[in-house]
Amino acid sequence: MSKSLPYSMKDVHYDNAKFRHRSLFKVITQTLLTSNMRRECVTCSTGKFLGLLMIFGLACLMLTHTNKAHSVSDGLAKGIATNEEHKEVTDIGIRFKKLFRRAPRLPPRLSPDEKIFHHNFTGKLNEPNVEEQWKARQQNVKDAFTHAWSGYKKFAMGYDELMPVSRLGVDGLGGLGATVVDALDTAMIMGLDDVVSEASSWIESHLLDRIRQKGQVNLFETTIRVLGGLLSAYHLSGGDQGMTLAQKGPKPTIYLDIAKNLADRLLSAFTSSPTTIPFSDVVLRDSSAHSAPDGLSSTSEVSTLQLEFNYLSAISGDPKYSTEGMKVLAHLKTLPKTEGLVPIYISPHSGEFSGENIRLGSRGDSYYEYLIKVWLQLRDTQDGNFTYLHDMYEEAMRGVKHMLVQKSTPSELVFVGELPVGPKGYLSPKMDHLVCFLPGTLALGATKGLTKEKAMKDNLLTFEDLDNLKLAEDLTKTCFEMYSVTSTGLAPEIAYFHTKDYFESGLDGGNKSSEYVNDIIIKHADRHNLLRPETVESLFVLYRITQDPKYREWGWQIFESFEKYTKVESGGYSSLDDVTTVPPPKRDKMETFFLGETLKYLYLLFGDSSVMPLDKFVFNTEAHPLPIKSS
Numbered sequence: 338m339s340k341s342l343p344y345s346m347k348d349v350h351y352d353n354a355k356f357r358h359r360s361l362f363k364v365i366t367q368t369l370l371t372s373n374m375r376r377e378c379v380t381c382s383t384g385k386f387l388g389l390l391m392i393f394g395l396a397c398l399m400l401t402h403t404n405k406a407h408s409v410s411d412g413l414a415k416g417i418a419t420n421e422e423h424k425e426v427t428d429i430g431i432r433f434k435k436l437f438r439r440a441p442r443l444p445p446r447l448s449p450d451e452k453i454f455h456h457n458f459t460g461k462l463n464e465p466n467v468e469e470q471w472k473a474r475q476q477n478v479k480d481a482f483t484h485a486w487s488g489y490k491k492f493a494m495g496y497d498e499l500m501p502v503s504r505l506g507v508d509g510l511g512g513l514g515a516t517v518v519d520a521l522d523t524a525m526i527m528g529l530d531d532v533v534s535e536a537s538s539w540i541e542s543h544l545l546d547r548i549r550q551k552g553q554v555n556l557f558e559t560t561i562r563v564l565g566g567l568l569s570a571y572h573l574s575g576g577d578q579g580m581t582l583a584q585k586g587p588k589p590t591i592y593l594d595i596a597k598n599l600a601d602r603l604l605s606a607f608t609s610s611p612t613t614i615p616f617s618d619v620v621l622r623d624s625s626a627h628s629a630p631d632g633l634s635s636t637s638e639v640s641t642l643q644l645e646f647n648y649l650s651a652i653s654g655d656p657k658y659s660t661e662g663m664k665v666l667a668h669l670k671t672l673p674k675t676e677g678l679v680p681i682y683i684s685p686h687s688g689e690f691s692g693e694n695i696r697l698g699s700r701g702d703s704y705y706e707y708l709i710k711v712w713l714q715l716r717d718t719q720d721g722n723f724t725y726l727h728d729m730y731e732e733a734m735r736g737v738k739h740m741l742v743q744k745s746t747p748s749e750l751v752f753v754g755e756l757p758v759g760p761k762g763y764l765s766p767k768m769d770h771l772v773c774f775l776p777g778t779l780a781l782g783a784t785k786g787l788t789k790e791k792a793m794k795d796n797l798l799t800f801e802d803l804d805n806l807k808l809a810e811d812l813t814k815t816c817f818e819m820y821s822v823t824s825t826g827l828a829p830e831i832a833y834f835h836t837k838d839y840f841e842s843g844l845d846g847g848n849k850s851s852e853y854v855n856d857i858i859i860k861h862a863d864r865h866n867l868l869r870p871e872t873v874e875s876l877f878v879l880y881r882i883t884q885d886p887k888y889r890e891w892g893w894q895i896f897e898s899f900e901k902y903t904k905v906e907s908g909g910y911s912s913l914d915d916v917t918t919v920p921p922p923k924r925d926k927m928e929t930f931f932l933g934e935t936l937k938y939l940y941l942l943f944g945d946s947s948v949m950p951l952d953k954f955v956f957n958t959e960a961h962p963l964p965i966k967s968s
């Protein structure tokens with residue numbers, strides 16, 4: 338299979354290049370040719386005929402001279418427009434055609450609010466009340482969160498997860514009440530004081546005891562969900578002069594004290610390892626750590642701890658957490674890679690990567706996410722030089738574009754494949770739903786959390802940033818289509834794509850009216866949906882950055898499908914066994930990230946964009962916002 342992956346500048350369409358200035362000559366001729374000529378030619382007088390002849394002669398004269406490209410005000414856009422237009426003026430035949438073409442539309446001069454309606458809006462909401470109606474949709478998400486919490490509270494309070502169909506609790510994450518901690522900051526952001534009160538008093542009364550008594554937990558899962566949740570709650574309840582979103586609940590220092598106690602135990606994964614790469618598992622009650630049975634750690638897991646550990650060091654004043662976490666990234670920097678891409682396993686015993694499997698799905702994903710997010714978190718601090726993280730990120734994204742990105746057939750969806758046997762092997766057209774974090778990360782990396790409009794205006798975007806942003810938009814579409822090709826409107830855990838080299842028949846998603854039903858293959862074993870957040874996470878980031886309302890509309894469609902097919906009447910939402918069948922069989926598990934991430938991102942997507950601005954907060958991989966500190 339060919340590995341040439343032509344995701345390059347030629348695929349990029351820059352907004353500003355669409356709108357070019359019209360010369361006076363074009364305006365006169367086009368006006369004559371489009372209005373006068375069409376309407377009056379039949380009755381035109383000799384005078385008018387001579388006038389037209391003169392203009393035609395003038396046109397011929399001008400066409401024999403090279404016309405320099407017009408300038409576009411923005412610096413970057415100028416370069417792009419100049420190149421494109423230079424090509425256009427070399428061919429006289431084309432220029433004749435252009436004379437007779439309809440005048441290009443000038444950019445509309447609209448206020449930012451109006452712009453939202455005129456740009457690709459799918460038109461479901463009425464214009465005058467649109468913000469009101471998004472508020473109503475946001476309220477629906479809040480209601481969904483309340484319904485999810487009520488099921489958990491009734492049947493599973495204190496367990497890690499709810500089994501909503503059986504109406505039972507289950508400890509799938511070591512028994513730290515993971516749903517309580519994962520959900521808490523979402524409740525704070527939504528202003529659900531009663532939930533904040535219930536969750537925080539459980540944390541205050543039980544969590545420390547659980548941490549002291551419990552056995553084995555996974556270092557990564559516990560860090561991103563429990564430690565991340567505590568740190569975010571600390572900030573949102575006013576810790577470190579943070580926001581006071583929570584009117585109810587304990588003093589912020591309670592969250593900090595529990596966070597430190599937990600992190601001190603988790604540190605054993607680093608300190609017992611013979612290298613800087615931590616072991617994957619920790620036994621909380623005796624602060625011991627060991628590697629997984631195969632002796633390996635996942636690359637994404639060892640590199641997705643640093644946002645949390647850095648913030649804990651910043652607020653506790655104790656550098657040990659950050660020091661251990663950052664040693665991992667500094668070490669990863671020194672290891673050999675393939676165009677910035679890394680295998681999904683690493684050995685804590687040797688410190689070397691293990692195997693050749695490269696992917697941005699499970700075990701690979703958040704390595705790439707944290708490179709840019711940790712850089713964003715630390716770039717304005719005076720604690721050291723972290724440019725290497727940005728360099729690693731940019732190299733990796735170039736590698737993704739060169740080695741992993743392809744287009745499906747027949748309808749050209751852009752997707753990210755995998756290299757299961759390494760860089761010299763074949764490219765598998767398989768994309769986990771987990772990969773749908775990537776568009777959000779790419780967009781964030783391009784504008785650093787600013788809107789595209791502001792970043793363009795301030796000349797902050799490089800060609801590479803624009804290229805990455807375009808890829809982000811294309812991949813977001815693909816992730817959304819992974820939902821809309823199925824009978825339920827919900828995405829499978831894994832999709833494959835038809836390409837010129839890969840075809841399997843009879844495995845479509847079931848929605849025959851989708852334009853992409855022939856592009857996406859869903860194998861029987863991959864048809865489940867775990868209420869995962871990655872697509873709505875990217876919709877949220879893309880909406881914040883591009884301000885294009887289509888991302889909100891897509892989010893609403895996904896939310897409606899969750900409501901329709903995953904809601905359990907007695908309380909909670911359930912993961913599904915098969916998204917291609919209606920009604921879909923339920924899997925009887927509400928994952929903690931449905932409350933921690935999926936509903937939080939949907940709520941923020943439909944709400945005011947000034948809440949949790951992306952240039953002031955960095956979301957950990959479990960959607961817990963941490964403030965970006967400037968010193």
Ligand code: DMJ
Nearest residue numbers: 703869870871930958959
């Ligand atoms: C979450 O725990 C995190 O988002 C993680 O990075 C990936 N998997 C789940 C959600 O799908």
